[in-house]
Amino acid sequence: MKQFLLFFLIFGLSTAKGQITIDGCQEKAKANYPLIKQYDLIAKSSEYTISNANKAYLPQVSVTGIGGYIFAGLPEFSSPGSSSGDPNKAQFIGIAQVNQIIWDGGATRTQKEIAKSTAEVEKSSVDVSLYSIRERVNQLFFGVLLIDEQNKHLDILNEELKLGLKKVRLSKENGLAYSSDVDEVKAEMLNLEQKKIEFNYTRKGYVQMLSYLIGEKLDENVRLEKPMVSESVNNLNNNRPEMNLYSYQLKLIESRSGFNEVSLMPKVGLIGAGVLIQPGLSFGQSKFNGLALAGLNVSWNTEGLYKSKNNKDLEKIEMEKITNQQDVFLFNNKLQLTQANSDIEKQKAIIAKDDEIIKLKVNIKKSKQLMYDNGICSMSDLLSSMNKENEAIGNQALHNVQLLMSIYNYKTISGN
Template identity: 85%
Template sequence: MKELLSFILFFGFCTAKGQITIDGCQEKAKANYPLIKQYDLIAKSSDYTISNANKAYLPQLSITGIGGYIFNGLPEFSVPGSTPGEKNKAQFIGIAQINQTIWDGGAIRTQKDIAKSAAEVEKSSVDVSLYSIRERVNQVFFGILLIDEQNKQLDILYDELKLGQKKVRLSKENGLAYTSDVDEVKAEMLNLEQKKIEFNYTRKGYVQMLSYLTGQQLDENVKLEKPIMVETVNNLSNNRPELSLYANQVKLIESRSSLNEVSLMPKVGLIGAGILIEPGVNFGPSKFNGFALAGLSVSWSTTGLYKNRNNKELDKIEIDKINNQQDTFLFNNKLQLAQANNEIEKQKAIIAKDEEIVKLKGNIKKSYQLMYDNGICAMNDLLSSMNKENEAIGNQAFHNVQLQMSIYNYKTISGN
C-alpha cells in the first residue's frame, strides 16, 4: 500500500496530460537528494537549543560536600574552668546554593535569537547546495527532448524512404529503374535504422539518469512534456538562494553582536545559601553547626567594557566581508545572465531563418523528385535532397528545443 501510494503521488505530481513535466522532476529530484534530510535535523537542533536557553530561567541548584581528616582541627572555644570536649578529627562540610534569575540583561532572549538566526543560515546553505540539482535536471530533461526531436525526424524520413522504396521497386519491375536505385534506398534506410539505435540507447541512458535523480523508476519510453515557451525573461527578478544566505549571515552576526550589549548589563536574581558543618564548632556554651541565608543578588562585570568597542569593529568587518561576497556573486551572476540572454537572442535569430530554409529545401527535393521521375537525375541526388530537407526540419526542431533550454537556463541562473 505504501509503495502504491508513493507511485500515485509521484504520478500525479510529475505528470500533466500523461506526460512528465520538468518542474515536477525538479521538485522530485530535490526531495530525493539525501541533503534534504538536513532541513529536519536543523529544525530539531534549533528547537533543542532554544529549549536549553529557556531553561536558564529555572532555579539553579549547586551542592558541594567536603569530607576528610582534619590535621589541626577547626577552632573551638570553651568556658573558662571547663574541660574541652574530645576533638573529632573527621570533619564534613556541606555547602548548598540556589540561584533564581530575575533579569539577565537580555542574555536568554539574545541566545534564542542567535539559535534562530543560525538555523536560518544553515537552511539557506542547504538551499544553495540543493539548487545545483535544477541544472542537472535541466540538462537531462532537455537532452531527452532533443533526442526525441531527432528521432521524430528520422521516423518521418524513414516512412518517406519506405514509400519511395515501393515506387522504385515497381519502376524496376517495369524496367524504368535500376537495381542500384533499389539498393541505394535500402542502404539509406539501414543507415537511418543505425542512427535510431544510437539515439535510443542514448535516450535510455538519459532516462536512467532522470530516474536516479528523481528517485522514481521511469520507463525508457516515457514521454516528456515540453515546457511552455515564454515571450521574455527580462522582467524576472533575482531570487537566487545565495542572496538569502548572505542576508541570514548578516542577521546572525547582528544577533551575536547583541551579546556585546548584554555583557554590559548587570544581572539580578534571588540567592539562597546554606552551610552545614558536622561535627560542629564548639563555642563554649553553644555549638555552631551551620547557617542559611537568602536575599537579592546583583552582579556586574566590567570585562565587557574593555572589549565592547573592538567587538563592534570585528562585527562590522564580518558584515563587510559578507557584503563583499554578495557583491562578487551578483557581479558574476550578472555576467552569466548576460551570456544566457545573448544565447536566447541568438536562438531566436536562428529560428527566424529556419522556416525559410525548410521551405527552400522542400522545393529542392520536389524538383529532384520530378527530375528523377523523368530520368534526368540519379537516385543518389534525390536521396541527398531528401536528407538535406530532413536535416533542415530537424535543425528547426532542434533549435526550438535549444531555445527552450536557453530560457530555462536563464531562469535557473536568476533563481526562478
C-alpha cells in the same frame, strides 16, 4: 450518463498522472535527494538549543560535602570555671547554594536569536545545494526532448524512403532504373536505422539518470511534456537562494553582536546558601552547627568594556566580507544571465530563417524528384536533397526546443 462521467474522470486522472513535466521532475528530484533530510535535523537542533537557553532562568542548585579528619583542630573557647572536653577529630561540612536569575542582561534572549538565525543560515545553505539539482534535471529533460524531435523526423524520412524504394523497384522492373538505385535507397534506410539506434540508447541513458534523480521508475519509452514558457524574461527578478543565504548570514552577525551588549550589562539574581557542620564547633558556652542566608546577588564583569570596540570592528569586518561575497555572486550571476539572454536572442534569430530554408529545400527536392523521374539526375542527388529537406525540418524543431531550453536556463540562473 453516470458511467460516462466515471469513465471521463478515470481517464482524466490517468492522463494527468501520466504527464511527466519538467517542474514535477524538479520537485521530485529535490524531495528525493538525501540532503533534504537536513531540514528536519536543523529544525530539531534549533528546537533543542532554544529549549536549553530557556532553562537559564531555572534555579541553579549546587551542593558540596566535605568529610575528613582534623589533625590540628580549631582553637577552643571555654568560659571561666568550665572544663573543655576532648575535641572530635572527625568532621563533616556540608554547603548548599541556590541561585535564581532575575535578569541576565539579555543573554538568554540573545542566545535564542542566535539559534534561530543559525538555523535559517543552515537551511539557506541547504537550499543553495539543492538548487543545483535543477540544472541536472534541465539537462536530462531537454536532452530527451531533443532526441525525440530528432527521432520524429527520422521516422518521417524513413517513411518517405520506403515509398521511394517501392517506386524505384517498380521502375527497375520496368527497366527504367538501375539496381544500384535500389541499393542506394536501402543503404540510406540502414543509415537511418543506425542513427535511431544511437539516439535510442542515448535517450535510454538519459531516462535512467532522470529516474534515479527523481526516485521514480520511468519507462524507457516515457513521453515528456514539452514545457510552455513565456519568451519574455527581461522582467524576472533575481530569486536565487544565495540571496537569502547572504541575508541570513548578515542577520546572524547582528544577533551575535547582541553578546557584545550583554557583556556590558550587570546580572541580577537571588542567592540562598546554607552551611552544616557536624559535629559543631564549640566556642565555650555556645556551639556553631550551621548557617543559612539569603539575599540579592548583583554581578558586573568589566571585561566587556575593554573588548567592546574591537568586537564591534570585527563584526563590521565580517559583515563586509559577506557583502563582498554577495557582490561577487551578483557580478558572476549577471554575466551568466547576459550569456543566457544572448542565447535566447540567437535562437530567435535562427528560428526566423527556418521557414524560408524549409520552403527552399522542399522546392529543391521536388525539382530533383522530377529530374530523376526524367532520368536527368542520379539517385544519390535525389537522396541528398531528401536528407537536406529532412535536416531543415528537423533543425526547425530542434531550434524550437533549444529556445525553450535557453529560456529555462535563464529562469534557472535567475532563480525563477
